[in-house]
Amino acid sequence: MAFPGTIAVSSPDFGDRTRMPDRFTAEHEDVAPVIEVTGVPADAVELALICHDPDAPIPHGWTHWTLFGIPADATTIAADIGREGITTKGEAGYSGPLPPPGHGDHSYYFWVYALSRPVAGEPTREEFLRDYADAVIEQNRVVGLYSR
Template sequence: MGSETISLTSPAFQHEGTIPARYTCDGENINPPLSIGELPEGTKTLALICDDPDAPRGIYDHWVVWNIAPTQEIKENHMPGISGMNSSGKTGYTGPCPPDGEHRYFFYLFALDTDIDLPEVSGKGDLASAMIGHILGEGILMGKYSRP
């Protein structure tokens, strides 16, 4: 059984567009608003991962969150579920802050058929393992950012 594609957009920036500084280390460092399309039937919870594959030491995780109630919107500056550890060793959202050049930031949304039972100290790898066999649908939004 393959997973369905879910529309994931933001009123703050276009797919493959520039993420406004407000959502980065150069601004308020708050999460951008996200709009979610129709969810697959049977969706119990959502999970969200935001990472930067262009980071100098490998993929940098900016936001890892799970057990989000099914919704069509994640509001700006809002913690919608249980937040896991990001690459800065903290829970919650850490905005883009590339050390050099323009980086890409991928927001991955997963519709799941179950709750995820993980402690908040869990990271992206733990979440990815816990989601195996439970993904009903996926959406991707990518934004770019370079520091002024």
């Protein structure tokens, strides 16, 4: 597994390590930002995206979005391009940032994984990392920040 290799991840909605606009948060419009990807390895058969907040005050952090079945040639990733899985909230779909007030900046990692085999179903973040680690060809991320 090579990371980051040639794969690059960004967002037209926020810069890497900059504050995410309010519209992408749970207390506002709660819409998923657009994620852009370039440099996907030629041998990738599928992409997966996971948005995770490791700063959440629970043992494994908080998973805000899982998206599987993204075509390997996709350059723009939005909610309608794949199969949305279950978040830590227990629901499918995007669940925007909502850190505890006064908890400081939280980092929201939008990881994109280039895979050598397709993902079956809609695994949780933990299931994906356990069951597909051997299929990750490359990975990279863009990180948004948010605090209340």
